[in-house]
Amino acid sequence: MAMKAQLFKEIVIFVREYKGLSFYCLEELCGLYPSVNKDTLASILSYEYQTRLRFVHFKNQQARIRYWEAYTKGLKSKNKTGIIINIAKKEGISPCLIAKLIMLEYLKRSNKVGTEENMVQTVTKYLRNTSLIPDYKLAYEVFLCTVFDNLYSPVADVIRSSTGQQYEIQLHNEVTKLGLAFRDEEYLRKCGYDKTPDIKLEVSIAIDGFIVNWIESKALFGSEKVHKDYTESQYLSYWNRFGPGLVIYWFGYIETIIDPNNKNFMVCDHLPTDIIQIRNDK
Structure with missing residues (x-):
């Protein structure tokens, strides 16, 4: 919320x-x-x-x-x-x-x-x-x-880094449990992408009618300034390459960053489970 x-x-x-x-x-x-x-x-x-x-x-x-x-x-x-x-x-x-x-x-x-x-x-x-x-x-x-x-402190740096990794692993596990096929950041970088989301879905999904092709995990709180900075430095690049996606701020976000007219990406504080896989079977 x-x-x-x-x-x-x-x-x-x-x-x-x-x-x-x-x-x-x-x-x-x-x-x-x-x-x-x-x-x-x-x-x-x-x-x-x-x-x-x-x-x-x-x-x-x-x-x-x-x-x-x-x-x-x-x-x-x-x-x-x-x-x-x-x-x-x-x-x-x-x-x-x-x-x-x-x-x-x-x-x-x-x-x-x-x-x-x-x-x-x-x-x-x-x-x-x-x-x-x-x-x-x-x-x-x-x-x-x-x-x-x-x-x-050095300890705080280690904790911050490990927390980010922990939530990335959690995202991978949840996506896997949902049976979604995906490529991770490491694979995408091997393919030559310099800026990559944590998850690139092989098959698009729909969440509340919104199409999602990629998922980005952020183990922090999404304030207006944080969201603006990441939008300019990361999210718009993902949208340009892969289409619309999902950003997860695991520690919550301020209500004012939600724009109902934004067609580039949606924002949540968790990975929704009520999803629809969009297949293009012929």
Whole structure:
């Protein structure tokens, strides 16, 4: 069922006005909106934080020295743990992003790595395995960031990737159970297609009178901006090549993206089972 625009607006306003870590923001959202699926809330939260980080990223690069100074100052204070976490709370930015910038400044000042490109590669390695960081205090601080950053830590990246794969597998299984013949994304790419849906049906189906030739799985919430971006970058390409299709936002979607006059693709939050296979038998 589509989410009402007013409810979506309330959730977005809460996220944008929240002061603190996304880790705790999600907990509060779950308490405020118990009727909304946690994955749905997490998806909305993630997108809003991504937008915020894109907006402030350049400023944060310039503020690298300031974050480093705040970190070194924190080491001298009585509260000697969770320093980077506290900086992230104050700035309203991802702890892991702050940690990356501080590690870059650490490497620059210690002359441990040469070029900026090498430093970035080293920081990525450090973030994935904090035990590799030579400075044990910094290593512990960065480790805390990976624990309390539920959006941009290496663990969060793995979970996000595996969740997407999980729902693609679920889609494959459901399509198979329905007895539908299809080709997957891997097969289509071998055939030379650069942009491909997750499922290309060999035999078209009809859902509520709408013809479907392909199915795309999205393990996220379909807001207006998300839907617009994917429509321009993916869905219209699929329509041009394969005709009309079906987009599944597994974590729901806002009601305003539904256009009854859209003949390119339909939107659902699940794979409908009440379908009709359209055969061209002669």
